[in-house]
Amino acid sequence: MTAPETESLRPPAPAPPQRAWRTQAPIVAVVAVGGAIGATARYAASLWWPAQPGGFPWATFWTNVVGCAVIGVFMVVITDVWAAHRLVRPFFGTGVLGGFTTFSTYAVDIQKLVDGGHPRTALAYLAATLIAALTAVRLAAAATRGVVNWRQP
Template identity: 75%
Template sequence: MTAPQADGLRLRTAPPRRRAWRAQAPVVAVVALGGALGALARYALSLALPTPAGGFPWATFWTNVTGCAVIGVFMVVVTDVWAAHRLVRPFFGTGVLGGFTTFSTYAVDIQKLVSSGHARTGLAYLALTLCAALAAVSLAVAATRRALRGRAGTTA
């Protein structure tokens, strides 16, 4: 195989890895920016709802449940309603909501509660967060689809 030629000269092309990075650089940038914004919002919520030692981690609980509900609404809107720009999902879904929700802190909170002698609170937190987060995303998807059907029915 020979390299492409123009007027007898060989054209230089960027290696495939460099082209792939250039295509992904905007995605990485918007995920980073969105993640920073989401993490700041989560931090503000943790300051507003501090958790006493051995207490139920309400800030992390509400962060994760709210984030799951918002991702349910968001995914319906960007898949069923709006032809979003290619960077909207990485920015908002992966970045903002990924930075906002914190299932790693959820796991650490459980471990801290159990190891400090508050196993009941830790297990209640484990079960309640899991059930509430799954319910939040499911209900948000269903409610958003229902609202969109209702809106489409009233305009027709």
């Protein structure tokens, strides 16, 4: 038999798994739907602007840069301006924009360029995407904050 003092030191029992699933199911669903929308838009861009063998993958580059800029605007809007519904951020931020932007295609493009004998293009693409995407999110967030602050009385 356990002494009463030791029983009080035990952590509380975890919640039953079905309760946790019920609260997470809507989030998983909106991320999946948003991801499908974002990935479809990215795929459409790659069909519209296909990369030439050994050439700079412009569609993926601009998809990532534009997606990062939209993420910058979106995060300012939902944190500083608008009290969004709890599913908006997972749907649009994680789902749509997560499906639209792509690290995996970026990495595969770099590998294809290196394997195809175009290491300079691969390095340029690697660096340009990183710099442009980080700059886009920073500038978009700053510009959005500037507009929000300018519009406030």
